[in-house]
Amino acid sequence: MxxxxxxxxxxxxxxxxxxxxxxxxxxxxxxxxxxxxxxxxxxxxxxxxxxxxxxxxxxxxxxxxxxxxxxxxxxxxxxxxxxxxxxxxxxxxxxxxxxxxxxxxxxxxxxxxxxxxxxxxxxxxxxxxxxxxxxxxxxxxxxxxxxxDDKTIETSYDSTKAPEFPLLSLVVSGGHTQIIRMSEHNNFEIIGTTLDDAVGECYDKIAKILGLPYPGGPSIAAAAKNGNPDKYKLPIPQIKDLDFSFSGLKTAVLRAVQKEVNVPISYPSYKLAELLSTQQKADFAASFQKTATKILLDKLAKALSQYPDTRSIVIAGGVSANEDLRNTALARFSNKTKVFFPALxxxxxxxxxxxxxxxxxxxSGIKPTDPYKLNIMPRSEIC
Ligand SMILES: Nc1ncnc2c1ncn2[C@@H]1O[C@H](COP(=O)(O)OP(=O)(O)OP(=O)(O)O)[C@@H](O)[C@H]1O
Ligand SMILES: [Mg+2]
The missing domain is CATH 3.30.420.40 (ATPase, nucleotide binding domain)
Structure with missing residues (x-):
């Protein structure tokens, strides 16, 4: 068909x-x-x-x-x-x-x-x-x-094999940050979700503060290549269970930039980039990226320990293109389970x-929708 x-x-x-x-x-x-x-x-x-x-x-x-x-x-x-x-x-x-x-x-x-x-x-x-x-x-x-056809990033992806169930999917995109468990096709259980911003949104907003072009994810990843990921210490949110929070990290970067360039917290964020050198931008980009990756993968590790029968980790959404996330996920999990990413x-x-x-x-035998009754919903849960 x-x-x-x-x-x-x-x-x-x-x-x-x-x-x-x-x-x-x-x-x-x-x-x-x-x-x-x-x-x-x-x-x-x-x-x-x-x-x-x-x-x-x-x-x-x-x-x-x-x-x-x-x-x-x-x-x-x-x-x-x-x-x-x-x-x-x-x-x-x-x-x-x-x-x-x-x-x-x-x-x-x-x-x-x-x-x-x-x-x-x-x-x-x-x-x-x-x-x-x-x-x-x-x-x-x-x-x-x-x-x-992405040869640039080494992954454990074998294009002839599909992910195996049960699996844990880390969905990281412009509007969502979730950990979803799938016991089989079309069976979704959201076991963790962001309480505020999505990680992709956080990438985009921090890129704006640093004066890097839209969309922020690829710009931060590119700038981070020349930066020191340990230059700025950023906080890891202490959110319970498998949930996430990214709004605090966004504010933490804003405050760190203001401190770095010696301006008060009332200083307009859209003017900060003018005061930063290229190296400072790279160091902020690298420090933020390292922290964002750690927040995501620490929760994924926690989920993996709660669901030891997991046979695959499936990373999905726009932020899954991030090379640091891919390489760190492989380094942390590929000895425990298969790790999948989409082609870039x-x-x-x-x-x-x-x-x-x-x-x-x-x-899975799911029936089609009546085209006369198809409704759109700007927001809705996956399951
Ligand atoms: N290499 C990268 N590193 C980090 N983030 C990236 C990278 N490439 C893209 N992104 C981010 O991915 C997001 C876009 O992903 P996607 O298209 O899946 O989101 P969306 O469709 O807008 O939101 P949703 O899928 O939640 O409805 C943007 O926030 C963008 O900055
Ligand atoms: Mg999307």
Whole structure:
């Protein structure tokens, strides 16, 4: 079967087509990982660089402009086009598509609306079943995409093998920081979550303080390469159980920068970067990154000790692209359990992961959504 997947939850307009034969999980036959036929991502990062963050209304309008061309490119990339009547341009071959999948929550309301309205219209028009997919589920399922072409980072990832259950997933993205236990496909138990900011948001805000470009995660990671991670001592929040907190760390960096450049705490944060040298920025970036990685992995270690039957650790979401997080996770856990990361190109928002999540929903016997009743929810829990 072939699934057309659509993603528009934040500032990336994406479409992908995946192919495979979902085997019902009750069957004893092994489930082969699906194949990716095409993946197209149009990012709005260049628009939002000058603003230093996403403007929801602008994001929604950009999705509206991009979504149909992006879907068409996904058909072209997958070789699923056919000659159309009089026109010389090939048209999308809808006969080849068996289902449509779309991100329906969580995300920016206007952005989600563009993707879901497009998907439900196409579902009705072409009479294809529609699967409404939770965005965090998609981030986790990016680890089931069969290939990785990222040679830059050494990981224990074996592209021919999928993560094994039960597993612990550390979801680290722009809007979420959670530890989720999965005993099998489509069975999610949130065992830890942030009480305030997400780690990705913290990366983005600290980058702003340091005057590093949006998005903050990659900028901090790049600056940190030239910095001393032990230069500034930052606090580790003492949050109970498996929960996280990142707002205190954000403030701690702000105060440390103010102290470093000798200004009062009332000094405007947007002016601080002018007072910092390149080396100071690098040292702050490295110290923050080391602390953020430690907070995340200390909790993951705690979760692992609480769930000793864990067979895989699956790191997911945009922050999973972070090299320090990847290398430190491998160093800490790969002698205890398998450690998985998505290919770098599938760490951030994309539609390939939505297609794979839908594939495993179908394999689990989950029924499609009525396109006339598809609701979007800006925020909702994964389970
Ligand atoms: N190399 C990196 N190191 C650290 N953070 C990174 C890196 N690359 C991207 N990020 C961060 O990942 C986040 C974006 O991830 P993602 O696209 O998954 O978030 P989102 O879709 O906005 O939020 P959510 O998935 O929670 O709805 C941003 O905060 C960005 O700064
Ligand atoms: Mg995301």
């Amino acid at each position: 072939k699934i057309l997947a659509i993603e528009s939850s934040c500032d990336e307009t994406a479409a992908a087509i995946i192919a495979g034969e979902p085997v019902n999980s009750t069957s004893s036959a092994p489930q082969a990982m699906p194949e990716l036929l095409s993946s197209v991502v149009v990012s709005q990062i260049d628009i939002f660089k000058s603003y230093g963050g996403v403007i929801p209304e602008v994001a929604a309008r950009s999705h509206l402009e991009a979504i149909l061309p992006v879907i068409h490119q996904a058909f072209v990339g997958a070789g699923l086009t056919k000659k159309s009547g009089n026109s010389s341009a090939p048209e999308d071959d809808w006969d080849q598509i068996d289902a449509i999948a779309v991100t329906h929550t969580p995300g920016l309301l206007g952005s989600l609306l563009i993707g879901t309205l497009t998907a439900r219209t196409l579902s009705i028009l072409h009479d294809k079943p529609l699967y409404a997919i939770h965005h965090l589920k998609s981030h986790i399922y990016a680890n089931w995409l069969p290939s990785t 190109k599938f760490a951030g928002d994309n539609a390939a992961m939505v297609g794979v999540a839908a594939f495993y929903e179908i394999a």
